[in-house]
Amino acid sequence: MQGILKHVALMRCACASIAPGLLALLLFAHANGGTPDAEVLPPGVVVRQTPGSPAAVGTLSAGARVEVLFTQSGPAGSWSQVALPSGQTGFVPDTSLRRLTSAPQWRAAAPDRNAPGGARWTRRGAVEVPLKRIGGVLLVASRINNQVATNFIVDTGASVVTISHVVADRLGLEYAGKPTQRLITPSGIMHSPRVVLDAVHVPDETGVGVSSVDAVVATIPGSPPDIGGLLGQSFLRNFHVTIDAERGVMHLQSVGAAAGISR
Numbered sequence: 001m002q003g004i005l006k007h008v009a010l011m012r013c014a015c016a017s018i019a020p021g022l023l024a025l026l027l028f029a030h031a032n033g034g035t036p037d038a039e040v041l042p043p044g045v046v047v048r049q050t051p052g053s054p055a056a057v058g059t060l061s062a063g064a065r066v067e068v069l070f071t072q073s074g075p076a077g078s079w080s081q082v083a084l085p086s087g088q089t090g091f092v093p094d095t096s097l098r099r100l101t102s103a104p105q106w107r108a109a110a111p112d113r114n115a116p117g118g119a120r121w122t123r124r125g126a127v128e129v130p131l132k133r134i135g136g137v138l139l140v141a142s143r144i145n146n147q148v149a150t151n152f153i154v155d156t157g158a159s160v161v162t163i164s165h166v167v168a169d170r171l172g173l174e175y176a177g178k179p180t181q182r183l184i185t186p187s188g189i190m191h192s193p194r195v196v197l198d199a200v201h202v203p204d205e206t207g208v209g210v211s212s213v214d215a216v217v218a219t220i221p222g223s224p225p226d227i228g229g230l231l232g233q234s235f236l237r238n239f240h241v242t243i244d245a246e247r248g249v250m251h252l253q254s255v256g257a258a259a260g261i262s263r
Contacts, residue, residue: 035067036065036066036067036100037066037067037068037099037100037101037255038065038066038067038068038080038082038097038098038099038100039063039064039065039066039097039098039100040060040061040062040063040064040065040066040092040096040097040098041062041096041097041098042062042063043062044059044060044061044062044064045059045060045092045093045096046058046059046092047059047060047082047084047090047091047092048079048090048091048092049090049091050091051072051076051077051079051091052076052077052079053091056090057084057088057090058084058086058088058090060082060084060092065100066082066083066084066097067082067083068080068081068082068097068099069081069082069083069089069156069157069233069236069241070156070236070241070242070243071094071241071242071243072242072243072244072245073242073243073244073245073246075246077093077094078093078094078095079091079092079093079094080092080093080094080097081156081157082097089156089157101240101255119202119203119204119206119207122251124253125253125254126240126251126252126253127202127207127208127251127252127253128249128250128251129141129202129203129207129249129250129251129252130203130248130249131154131243131248131249131250132151132248133248137153137154138153138154138243138245138248138250139151139152139153139154139227140152140154140202140203140231140250141202141203141204142200142201142202142203142204142228142231143200143201143203143204143205144163144167144171144197144199144200144201144228145171145197145198145199146198146199146201146205147170147171148167148170148171148228149204150167150226150227150228150229151226151227151228152202152227152228152229152230152231153227153229153230153231154231154243154250155230155231155232156232156233156236156241157232158230158231158232158233159232159233159234160181160214160215160216160232160233160234161197161200161213161214161215161216161229161230161231161232161234161235162192162215162216162217162218162220162229162230162232163195163197163215163216163217163218163228163229164217164218164219164220164223164227164228164229165217165218165219166219166225166228167228167229168195168217171197173195173217175193175195175217176193177193178193178194178195179193179194180192180193180194180216181193181194181216183216183218190218192216192217192218193216193217194214194215194216195215195216195217196212196213196214196215197212197213197214197215198211198212199211199212199213200213200231200235202231202235202252207252208239208252208254210235210238213234213235214234215229215234237255238254238255239252239253239254239255240252240253240254240255
């Protein structure tokens with residue numbers, strides 16, 4: 001059986017089919033808007049569903065300000081995923097944007113696979129983290145609360161981090177009776193408990209970490225036990241995120257002096 005995950009942005013960059021039995025749950029159809037960090041250059045731009053796709057989700061006029069969720073480099077060139085005022089996300093050529101903050105540019109050597117945790121620090125202070133592709137999604141290693149190691153699906157369209165019930169139980173979290181967050185699934189609406197994680201590190205303590213990370217407890221049906229959830233914007237928005245799909249690496253560089261970030 002193959003599932004279709006429509007709103008995992010990295011999956012949409014690659015292909016629509018998922019590894020057998022991997023995912024059936026659709027989470028977070030819209031990303032919460034953050035602080036705009038780029039301006040659309042004249043004459044404006046069409047926002048695409050996927051990089052280079054003819055399918056459009058909207059247009060942005062010259063001068064419009066948007067939040068860049070991440071930038072992908074691949075055979076189709078460099079494309080940035082942006083959050084639209086409607087709450088949807090889409091892709092525009094990176095050359096159509098003028099950054100309002102200093103977005104890092106990398107031409108890094110191959111990652112040092114012998115480094116602890118597989119992370120490599122660049123001269124510009126960014127961490128380069130290996131990604132693993134399964135079907136149409138990208139996985140990244142992580143460590144939660146300095147206790148539990150797991151793999152997250154990188155989901156730049158998810159508003160918050162998601163952890164499975166198994167991971168929550170291993171962390172000893174009390175989530176029963178907690179306030180819930182509304183999630184959209186193929187079978188309807190569900191409400192999942194909200195929690196705050198003490199810390200999330202990628203790929204582990206040798207890489208970068210964020211403290212006091214908002215998350216929800218929701219299990220992805222059919223997912224293997226080594227996938228602990230989704231790495232969403234409650235973690236990712238603290239960084240300039242660049243994904244090199246061809247090399248299978250993700251660069252994370254902290255945004256200014258964002259609180260709660262450690263290395």
